[in-house]
Amino acid sequence: MYEKTSPVPPEEFVRVEWVSLRDYVAEVLSSLNVPREHAEIVANVLVAADLMGIESHGVQRLRRYTVGIQVGSVNPRAEISIVKETASTALIDGGSGLGQVVAYKAMEIAIEKAKSIGVSAVGVKNSHHFGIAGYYALQATKMGMIGIVMTNSEALVSYTHTVGRNIGTNPIAVGFPTKEPPPVLFDAATSVVPIGKIELYAKEGKKIPLGWALSPEGKLLEDPREVLSRRGSLLPLGGFGEEFGGHKGAGLALIIDVLCGVLTGANYGMYVKHTTDKEKANVGHFMIAIDVDKILSLSSFLDRIEKYKEYIKGLRKISENTEVWIPGEKAWLTMETRKKIGVPIHKNILKEIREEGEKLGVEFKVKILKETA
Amino acid sequence: MYEKTSPVPPEEFVRVEWVSLRDYVAEVLSSLNVPREHAEIVANVLVAADLMGIESHGVQRLRRYTVGIQVGSVNPRAEISIVKETASTALIDGGSGLGQVVAYKAMEIAIEKAKSIGVSAVGVKNSHHFGIAGYYALQATKMGMIGIVMTNSEALVSYTHTVGRNIGTNPIAVGFPTKEPPPVLFDAATSVVPIGKIELYAKEGKKIPLGWALSPEGKLLEDPREVLSRRGSLLPLGGFGEEFGGHKGAGLALIIDVLCGVLTGANYGMYVKHTTDKEKANVGHFMIAIDVDKILSLSSFLDRIEKYKEYIKGLRKISENTEVWIPGEKAWLTMETRKKIGVPIHKNILKEIREEGEKLGVEFKVKILKETA
Numbered sequence: 133m134y135e136k137t138s139p140v141p142p143e144e145f146v147r148v149e150w151v152s153l154r155d156y157v158a159e160v161l162s163s164l165n166v167p168r169e170h171a172e173i174v175a176n177v178l179v180a181a182d183l184m185g186i187e188s189h190g191v192q193r194l195r196r197y198t199v200g201i202q203v204g205s206v207n208p209r210a211e212i213s214i215v216k217e218t219a220s221t222a223l224i225d226g227g228s229g230l231g232q233v234v235a236y237k238a239m240e241i242a243i244e245k246a247k248s249i250g251v252s253a254v255g256v257k258n259s260h261h262f263g264i265a266g267y268y269a270l271q272a273t274k275m276g277m278i279g280i281v282m283t284n285s286e287a288l289v290s291y292t293h294t295v296g297r298n299i300g301t302n303p304i305a306v307g308f309p310t311k312e313p314p315p316v317l318f319d320a321a322t323s324v325v326p327i328g329k330i331e332l333y334a335k336e337g338k339k340i341p342l343g344w345a346l347s348p349e350g351k352l353l354e355d356p357r358e359v360l361s362r363r364g365s366l367l368p369l370g371g372f373g374e375e376f377g378g379h380k381g382a383g384l385a386l387i388i389d390v391l392c393g394v395l396t397g398a399n400y401g402m403y404v405k406h407t408t409d410k411e412k413a414n415v416g417h418f419m420i421a422i423d424v425d426k427i428l429s430l431s432s433f434l435d436r437i438e439k440y441k442e443y444i445k446g447l448r449k450i451s452e453n454t455e456v457w458i459p460g461e462k463a464w465l466t467m468e469t470r471k472k473i474g475v476p477i478h479k480n481i482l483k484e485i486r487e488e489g490e491k492l493g494v495e496f497k498v499k500i501l502k503e504t505a
Numbered sequence: 506m507y508e509k510t511s512p513v514p515p516e517e518f519v520r521v522e523w524v525s526l527r528d529y530v531a532e533v534l535s536s537l538n539v540p541r542e543h544a545e546i547v548a549n550v551l552v553a554a555d556l557m558g559i560e561s562h563g564v565q566r567l568r569r570y571t572v573g574i575q576v577g578s579v580n581p582r583a584e585i586s587i588v589k590e591t592a593s594t595a596l597i598d599g600g601s602g603l604g605q606v607v608a609y610k611a612m613e614i615a616i617e618k619a620k621s622i623g624v625s626a627v628g629v630k631n632s633h634h635f636g637i638a639g640y641y642a643l644q645a646t647k648m649g650m651i652g653i654v655m656t657n658s659e660a661l662v663s664y665t666h667t668v669g670r671n672i673g674t675n676p677i678a679v680g681f682p683t684k685e686p687p688p689v690l691f692d693a694a695t696s697v698v699p700i701g702k703i704e705l706y707a708k709e710g711k712k713i714p715l716g717w718a719l720s721p722e723g724k725l726l727e728d729p730r731e732v733l734s735r736r737g738s739l740l741p742l743g744g745f746g747e748e749f750g751g752h753k754g755a756g757l758a759l760i761i762d763v764l765c766g767v768l769t770g771a772n773y774g775m776y777v778k779h780t781t782d783k784e785k786a787n788v789g790h791f792m793i794a795i796d797v798d799k800i801l802s803l804s805s806f807l808d809r810i811e812k813y814k815e816y817i818k819g820l821r822k823i824s825e826n827t828e829v830w831i832p833g834e835k836a837w838l839t840m841e842t843r844k845k846i847g848v849p850i851h852k853n854i855l856k857e858i859r860e861e862g863e864k865l866g867v868e869f870k871v872k873i874l875k876e877t878a
Binding site (some may be wrong): 220223250251252253255278290291293294295296306316318325341344350369370377379380381383390391394395396397400420423427428436440447448449450454455456457 | 589591592593594595596622623624625626628651663664665666667668669671679681689691693697698714716717723742743744748749750752753754756757759760762763764766767768769770773774793795796797799800801805806809810813816817820821822823824827828829830831832
């Protein structure tokens with residue numbers, strides 16, 4: 133039993149059965165005119181985040197999407213169309229649909245092309261926030277493929293030597309198939325931390341380490357409430373300036389913005405809108421699928437990556453009390469645990485998603501397994 | 506006139522004319538049985554690094570390659586062969602040839618495939634250290650393509666929560682074509698700093714910031730000489746532990762190791778050898794070329810990326826005395842400058858490469874433009 137994040141304090145959380153949570157989320161979205169199949173995709177992606185210990189991207193975001201539909205920014209029945217394609221590439225117009233649906237479909241297209249030809253690259257415009265990037269990389273790993281998934285996102289980060297929120301946290305996920313679970317899954321924002329972590333520290337009344345966030349004037353902040361109330365910004369991976377490689381993190385955010393925004397015709401930088409803004413967000417994604425078997429026989433690759441995992445797990449630890457983790461391993465173990473003992477949901481969040489359903493006439497059928505985490 | 510790095514102190518350097526430097530380096534390699542065309546590729550890559558202000562990867566590394574040939578680890582007349590291929594992918598065996606030649610040829614293959622089909626992925630095994638990754642990304646940008654280039658490298662970094670040198674600085678370069686120079690070129694190691702920076706601080710007798718390097722026991726070091734003499738290790742981008750995202754930098758190094766090493770059949774982690782070791786280095790590379798025009802019309806992309814560059818350059822600066830840089834811009838300006846006023850070469854390095862030539866009976870024809878930098 134392992135959980136990447138501990139619900140603290142436990143009495144503020146309940147444990148819910150994940151299938152019932154997923155089904156409920158799908159019902160809520162269906163009631164907003166989202167086709168059943170699409171509602172299930174979104175519900176799967178949101179609940180996967182909760183299962184994997186990435187609660188910031190889980191069902192607590194449900195309202196973001198329902199409001200997006202209600203204000204008209206998200207089209208619940210969007211047509212996803214291929215604007216241009218070759219045997220190995222496609223440019224997709226997401227029609228301002230739910231980002232999860234658009235991304236899921238885009239990866240299906242990428243996988244199909246890679247299966248027939250070896251490698252594929254798919255760009256997406258007119259999409260929305262798609263939740264956790266890793267979910268779509270895992271679509272590829274299930275097919276014996278390497279999946280690379282990027283998205284741009286609303287600007288929350290200050291590009292190196294600048295102030296203000298001017299570039300997204302632009303995450304990248306890369307997944308590799310493995311013989312034994314867990315698959316190797318790297319999934320990270322290109323900022324030092326996600327904004328959710330600042331929110332968590334604010335809630336817990338803790339200071340943040342100097343080097344996570346900047347004031348609008350360019351001062352390092354240690355009060356997380358100031359970051360949130362004064363539109364402070366996050367620092368790129370590598371931190372402030374160039375001394376510890378902040379320009380590398382900012383550079384990664386920039387290349388992801390070019391691939392997802394510039395190359396596809398989507399928005400970029402501070403022009404990327406939030407899901408609940410009235411204007412279309414026009415988020416862009418970029419995905420690559422590589423059929424392993426076209427490069428090395430899949431069985432050789434699977435043998436080799438197991439050896440590589442052993443190599444990493446066997447490295448000399450810095451102290452006895454620590455653990456060496458393969459990317460994706462913590463999330464996988466957390467998922468296994470939570471499928472058994474339930475997903476911890478904060479009572480306020482549970483109330484919020486219950487109310488969302490009530491407003492829409494959807495019966496609350498989430499099974500509570502335990503009244504505390 | 507701009508230079509990314511200043512030759513300090515100037516009196517220890519000379520300025521040399523870059524074409525004569527390149528030709529001389531090619532002559533030296535030719536005299537070691539490297540075919541003329543291959544010798545020119547290596548010379549171009551090395552001198553490009555000096556022109557771009559990445560001296561750590563410039564002609565000061567010439568001896569590394571000549572020794573590699575002399576000890577038999579590098580095969581000067583290697584056959585580069587395609588082990589497996591599809592319309593969009595290839596696995597290449599570099600035959601333990603010079604990494605620059607292998608990488609250059611691999612990118613040529615990637616470009617050809619991408620031109621006919623849209624996107625390509627090429628893995629390489631049995632190669633050697635290839636110098637600056639960005640050089641090969643620029644091969645793609647010259648053809649209106651996006652070039653993505655990765656390599657693994659000798660282990661110098663400690664994976665998060667471990668000690669010792671156990672994973673490479675594994676760099677990644679991504680280049681985009683632009684209407685106006687410079688092309689956008691991101692090129693960065695996934696460690697906080699390259700080992701060359703530690704060497705520079707040691708030479709200058711300066712302390713390094715806490716957070717760059719680790720002792721073999723896992724203590725943060727501030728004496729660069731200790732890093733070098735006691736086989737200390739570099740920290741991944743994001744630094745020590747997980748607080749500032751060190752696991753993200755380590756995760757990036759790991760996915761590059763999997764793509765370059767595990768997927769291709771090359772070595773990985775601490776099994777990657779140095780160019781001058783007796784054993785074959787078996788370095789692996791991984792490259793992707795994307796033909797922009799297959800996704801968005803090249804002319805639209807070129808218009809859009811110029812606007813994007815303007816967007817970034819126009820961001821609010823943190824102070825009046827600073828500059829906001831596009832990835833690759835500093836290197837490009839440095840190259841323009843050095844093509845005019847000469848490449849600064851440390852007098853000891855000049856002596857070293859002169860001696861290399863003398864041993865091999867190659868006349869020293871490097872034109873010295875100025876006896877100081």
